[in-house]
Amino acid sequence: EKDTPLTQQDKYKEIMSNFPRRDDWVLQPLYQYQGFWYFQDYLVGLLAAQENFKPQPSDIVLCTYPKTGTTWLKALAYAIVTRSKFNDSENPLLTKAPHDCVPFLEIDAARNASNRDPEIPLVATHIPYNSLPTSILESGCKLVYLCRDPKDVLISMWHFLRGKLPEGIDKDSYINLNNSFEIFCEGISSNGPYWDHVLGYWKARVESPEEVLFLVYEDLKKDTVSNVKKLAEFMGYPFTPEEEKRGVVQQIIDLCSFDSLRNMKASKSGVYSPDSPYTIRNTEFFRKGTIGDWKNYFSEEMGARLDQIIEEKLNGSGFSF
Ligand code: A3P
Numbered sequence: 001e002k003d004t005p006l007t008q009q010d011k012y013k014e015i016m017s018n019f020p021r022r023d024d025w026v027l028q029p030l031y032q033y034q035g036f037w038y039f040q041d042y043l044v045g046l047l048a049a050q051e052n053f054k055p056q057p058s059d060i061v062l063c064t065y066p067k068t069g070t071t072w073l074k075a076l077a078y079a080i081v082t083r084s085k086f087n088d089s090e091n092p093l094l095t096k097a098p099h100d101c102v103p104f105l106e107i108d109a110a111r112n113a114s115n116r117d118p119e120i121p122l123v124a125t126h127i128p129y130n131s132l133p134t135s136i137l138e139s140g141c142k143l144v145y146l147c148r149d150p151k152d153v154l155i156s157m158w159h160f161l162r163g164k165l166p167e168g169i170d171k172d173s174y175i176n177l178n179n180s181f182e183i184f185c186e187g188i189s190s191n192g193p194y195w196d197h198v199l200g201y202w203k204a205r206v207e208s209p210e211e212v213l214f215l216v217y218e219d220l221k222k223d224t225v226s227n228v229k230k231l232a233e234f235m236g237y238p239f240t241p242e243e244e245k246r247g248v249v250q251q252i253i254d255l256c257s258f259d260s261l262r263n264m265k266a267s268k269s270g271v272y273s274p275d276s277p278y279t280i281r282n283t284e285f286f287r288k289g290t291i292g293d294w295k296n297y298f299s300e301e302m303g304a305r306l307d308q309i310i311e312e313k314l315n316g317s318g319f320s321f
Contacts, residue, residue, distance in 0.1 A: 008112070012047045016040065022188050024179070027161055030188060034131045035196065037188050041277035045110030046127055053105050053133040055123065056116065059141045060235050061132075062102065062124040065197045066190060067156035068148035069217040070124060071285045074102040075256040077122055077144065080232045083248065085119075093255060097266040097282045099273075105133075107278055126191050129200030140211065142235065145201035148217035149321055150194050150310050151294035151303050154184050156287065158297075163284040181302060185309055195313035202319045216321075218291050224253050258289035 020032040030037040038046060055061070062077055064070040075098040079091065086092070092101055102122045103115040116123070125132070129143075136143075158180050162171045187193030205212040213234040220227045228249060232238050239249055254260060261267055262283075270282040294303060307321075314320055 008048065009044050009110075012044045013040065015047070016043055022183075024183055025161075025175075025188065025190070027164065027174070030190065034128075036128050036131065037190065037192055039190055041110065042106065042126075042190065045104075045106035045108075046131065048112070049106040049109035049125075049127065050131070050133050051109075053109050054135050055139050055141050056118065056121060057139070058121040059136075059139070060122055061105075061136060061141050061143045062122060063129070063132075063143050063145045063201060064124070064126060065147060065153065065192075065194055066126050067153050067160060069146050069220065070126070071098045071261070072217075072220070072256060072258070072289075073144065073146045073215075074098040074122070074124055075261055076228060076231060076252065077235065078102055078120070079252045079255055080228070080235060080237050081120065081122060083237075083252065088251065091255065093261075094264065095266060097264070097270050097272065097285075098261065099282070099285070100266070100270075107273060107276070111276060128191065128197045129204050142211055142213070143201070143204070144213045144215065144231065144234065145205065146215045146217060146220070147198050147201075149291070149294075150184075151298065151306055152217075152291065153194060154181065154189075154306070155294045155297050157189065159287055160280075160284055164280060177297060181298065181306070185306055193313075195310055198319070199314065199317055202314075202317055206318065214319075221291055225249060228253055258286065262286035262289075 016031045016033065022030045022032075022037065028039045028041075031040060031043055033043060033046070060077065060081075062070070062073050064073060075093055078098065078101045079093055082091065102120070102124050105123045105125050106127060108115050158175060158177060162175050165171050165174055183189065184192065184194070187196070191197060201212060202214060205214040213231065215227060215231065229239060243249070267282045267286060272278065272280050272282055272285070298306075310321060
């Protein structure tokens with residue numbers, strides 16, 4: 001008998017009822033699977049993706065921990081890959097939100113849908129390296145990983161989760177900053193521990209530099225041109241000298257800048273993934289887009305404490321923030 005989407009979801013929910021569970025990141029419980037913590041709806045998608053996802057032959061997978069700059073990476077990769085398809089005034093990024101241009105593989109898998117456009121070899125995921133669907137690892141798809149200063153990731157995530165709460169409730173009693181800090185430091189967060197997410201992709205990058213590109217949000221902000229060129233080259237869409245002369249690199253950077261994306265109509269009024277558990281206003285993906293906003297929320301001591309934890313966890317890997 002063929003599984004309907006609903007019974008498959010029920011099957012996953014039953015499986016995960018046996019997983020370790022934490023209830024202190026208040027929105028929903030977190031379940032532990034293969035060493036990482038997930039919200040239930042997300043974990044349904046991850047399990048479905050592991051079972052069903054099939055990449056397209058030339059796929060490039062954009063891999064991130066949530067709130068590390070996924071929206072930006074999606075926009076940049078999409079603009080790079082499609083630049084010869086559309087002229088400047090026609091790029092879909094002008095009318096569609098980046099998350100509607102590049103789908104998340106686990107969210108589609110959860111909904112038993114495929115939003116893939118066969119012309120676009122891009123798909124995104126927040127799944128940690130070791131839990132990626134084997135179909136991806138076996139296909140030799142290129143992976144692009146983007147990570148970010150953990151202190152800013154936590155602040156960004158804290159705001160994002162608060163943004164999901166209904167209007168009019170006392171947000172502090174649901175998601176308290178100090179409590180979020182403590183459990184993040186313990187490694188309990190959606191798709192966390194953050195450091196293990198980073199380490200998984202970093203190790204893959206060390207083993208197979210031709211298959212994994214490892215980018216850092218702060219570098220991308222400070223030296224956007226050279227990082228965007230590196231991204232284009234790695235994906236197999238290098239800029240020609242003629243394109244560089246015409247200013248194509250800068251045009252792409254400008255199209256995908258925080259202010260440009262944030263001010264698009266689709267970002268201002270659109271909703272991500274309507275009729276799903278992931279629904280959220282697109283405005284929530286654009287908050288400040290800066291480096292070091294954590295200083296407006298954490299004391300220096302808290303920052304130093306998180307830095308020290310991360311340093312210890314990454315020690316010996318060859319990567320540090
Ligand atoms: P802040 O909350 O610190 O502002 P993700 O896309 O992975 O959900 O990450 C969201 C974070 O990236 C938010 O960080 C958001 O403001 C920032 N961001 C979104 N678009 C960006 C862009 N084009 N350039 C730089 N940062 C961007």
